Amino acid sequence: xxxxxxxxxxxxxxxxxxxxxxxxxxxxxxxGLCTEACHAYASIPLVKYAxxxxxxxxxxxxxxxxxxxxxxxxxMGEAKEITDAALMELKEAAFSCTGCRxxxxxxxxxxxxxxxxxxxKLLLVAAQAEPETLSMLADMSVSKGENIxxxxxxxxxxxxxxxxxxxxxxxxxxxxxxxxxxxxGADLLYVALAGAHSIIPSARIFNAAGEKWSLSFFxxxxxxxxxxxxTKTKLILDRIVNEAKRLRVKEVCICECGTAVxxxxxxxxxxxxxxxxxxxxxxxxxxxRIRLKKLPGSYTYHDPCQIARNGGVYDExxxxxxxxVNDFREMSPDPKYNWCCGGGGGLVAMGxxxxxxxxxxxxxxxxxxxxxxxxxxxxxxxxxxxxxxxLNKHYGLGKEVRFLSSLxxxxxxxxxxxxxx
Amino acid sequence: MSTMAFDKELDLRNLPCxxxxxxxxxxxxxxxxxxxxxxxxxxxxxxxDFPAWAKTSGNQILGTDEAGGxxxxxxxxxx
Numbered sequence: 001x002x003x004x005x006x007x008x009x010x011x012x013x014x015x016x017x018x019x020x021x022x023x024x025x026x027x028x029x030x031x032g033l034c035t036e037a038c039h040a041y042a043s044i045p046l047v048k049y050a051x052x053x054x055x056x057x058x059x060x061x062x063x064x065x066x067x068x069x070x071x072x073x074x075x076m077g078e079a080k081e082i083t084d085a086a087l088m089e090l091k092e093a094a095f096s097c098t099g100c101r102x103x104x105x106x107x108x109x110x111x112x113x114x115x116x117x118x119x120x121k122l123l124l125v126a127a128q129a130e131p132e133t134l135s136m137l138a139d140m141s142v143s144k145g146e147n148i149x150x151x152x153x154x155x156x157x158x159x160x161x162x163x164x165x166x167x168x169x170x171x172x173x174x175x176x177x178x179x180x181x182x183x184x185g186a187d188l189l190y191v192a193l194a195g196a197h198s199i200i201p202s203a204r205i206f207n208a209a210g211e212k213w214s215l216s217f218f219x220x221x222x223x224x225x226x227x228x229x230x231t232k233t234k235l236i237l238d239r240i241v242n243e244a245k246r247l248r249v250k251e252v253c254i255c256e257c258g259t260a261v262x263x264x265x266x267x268x269x270x271x272x273x274x275x276x277x278x279x280x281x282x283x284x285x286x287x288x289r290i291r292l293k294k295l296p297g298s299y300t301y302h303d304p305c306q307i308a309r310n311g312g313v314y315d316e317x318x319x320x321x322x323x324x325v326n327d328f329r330e331m332s333p334d335p336k337y338n339w340c341c342g343g344g345g346g347l348v349a350m351g352x353x354x355x356x357x358x359x360x361x362x363x364x365x366x367x368x369x370x371x372x373x374x375x376x377x378x379x380x381x382x383x384x385x386x387x388x389x390x391l392n393k394h395y396g397l398g399k400e401v402r403f404l405s406s407l408x409x410x411x412x413x414x415x416x417x418x419x420x421x
Numbered sequence: 422m423s424t425m426a427f428d429k430e431l432d433l434r435n436l437p438c439x440x441x442x443x444x445x446x447x448x449x450x451x452x453x454x455x456x457x458x459x460x461x462x463x464x465x466x467x468x469x470d471f472p473a474w475a476k477t478s479g480n481q482i483l484g485t486d487e488a489g490g491x492x493x494x495x496x497x498x499x500x
Contacts, residue, residue, distance in 0.1 A: 136474070137439055137442060140442060143473040144470075144473045154472060155465075155469045158466065158469070159465065161490060165490070194464050194465065196465055217469075221439065351440060
C-alpha cells in the first residue's frame with residue numbers, strides 16, 4: 001500500500017473518532033458476553049465472527065495510529081498498521097456483520113459493534129475496496145437523484161402498468177387515480193421499493209383509508225448506507241427529502257425496508273415526520289379508517305432489526321396482527337432478543353455471492369422460525385423477506401413467508417368506512 | 422424491437438429488489454464488449470433503474486420492448 005493512501009486512511013479513521021466512538025473503542029473488557037449473541041458466531045462458531053473480535057480488527061488499527069502504546073510498542077497491544085491485508089480483514093469483519101446490534105443488547109457497556117464496523121466500511125470506501133455490487137447500486141441511486149426528469153417517463157410508464165393491474169385486481173376500490181404521483185399538498189409521501197409488491201398492496205390500503213397520498217419517484221432503499229459511504233447515503237436520502245419538501249407533505253412513509261426506515265428516521269430538523277408503513281397501518285386500524293377480516297392459519301412475526309431493535313417499532317406489527325389473525329405465535333424467547341435473519345448490512349443486496357454465508361450464518365434463525373410452529377412467517381422488510389424465503393428453501397422449513405402489508409391488503413373489508421374523511 | 426439480435430438472454434422476472442440490476446450488472450460481463458444482452462423484467466422499477474445503471478456503468482440501452490406486463494431491455498456492453 002502506498003504511503004499516501006495509508007496516510008489518507010489514517011485521516012479518514014480520525015474523522016470517525018467522536019466521543020461516542022472512542023467509548024466504543026476504549027471500553028471493551030473482553031468479557032465475551034457478546035460472543036454467543038451474534039447469529040453468525042452462534043451458527044458458525046469461529047472466533048472471527050465474535051463481535052468483540054470484529055471490533056478488535058478495527059481496534060488494532062486504532063491503537064497503532066492513535067494510542068501511545070500502539071505507536072511506540074505496537075506488539076504489546078497487537079496494534080496493526082493499515083495494510084492491504086488489514087483491509088481484507090476489515091472487509092470480512094464488516095460484511096459478515098449485518099448491523100443487527102443484538103450484541104449491543106448483551107454488552108454490559110453497550111458497545112456498538114455496528115458503529116465500529118462503520119469505520120471499517122468507511123476505510124474500505126476510501127481505499128476503493130468496498131463490495132463492487134453495493135457501490136454500483138449506490139451510484140445508480142445517486143444518478144437518479146441527479147436528473148429525475150431523465151427517468152420520470154420510465155417511472156410513470158411502470159406505474160401506469162401497475163394501475164392497470166390494480167384495477168383488474170381490485171376493480172371496486174382502485175378509483176380514478178389509484179397510484180397518485182407528484183401531488184403537491186399531499187399529506188403523505190409514500191416511498192416504496194421498485195417491485196409491484198411494494199406498491200400495489202400499499203396503494204390499496206392508502207386508498208381504502210382515504211389517505212391523501214403521493215408515491216415518491218424514488219426507491220426507499222439506501223445502498224449508500226449498506227456500502228457505508230456517508231456522502232452517498234446523504235445524496236440518496238436527499239432525493240426523498242427534496243421531493244417531500246417540494247410537495248409540502250406532512251409525513252414521509254417509508255415502505256417495508258428496514259435500512260430505509262432507520263436511515264430516514266435519523267433525519268434531524270426535517271419539516272415532516274418520518275414513519276414506517278407498519279406504524280401507518282396500525283394508526284389506520286386504531287382510527288377506524290380500515291377494518292380487517294381475520295385470516296386463517298397460524299402466524300409468527302420476524303422483527304426486522306433495523307425497524308424493531310434499532311427503530312423501536314415492536315408494538316405496531318403485533319397490534320396489526322391481533323386484528324388479522326387468531327393464532328399468533330411469538331418466536332422464543334422475546335422480540336427484543338430476536339435473532340437477526342442474517343440478510344442485513346447489504347448481504348442480501350449482494351445476491352448469490354453471499355448466499356452460502358447467509359444460509360450458514362443464520363442457522364439459529366431457521367431454528368427459531370421452525371420452533372415457532374407457525375405456518376406463516378410475517379415480516380416488514382424486503383431484505384428479511386428475501387433472506388427468510390432463502391432460509392425457508394435451504395432448511396426445508398415448509399413455511400409461507402409474507403409481507404405484513406400484503407396480509408393487511410388481503411384482509412381489507414370492502415365496505416366503505418364510517419370514519420373515513 | 423423483439424426481433425433485435427442478442428447474445429445472451431437474462432430472465433429477471435419477479436425478482437426482489439435489487440436483484441434485476443444486480444443480475445444485469447453481472448450478466449453484461451458474460452458477453453464480449455459490443456455484445457448485446459436481452460433482459461426480461463416484470464419489475465416496474467426496472468424502467469428507471471436500468472437507464473440509471475446503464476448511465477453510471479457506461480453501457481448502452483439500445484431499446485426496450487413492452488408486452489404482456491413484461492419489459493425487455495436490449496443492452497449493449499460498451500466496455
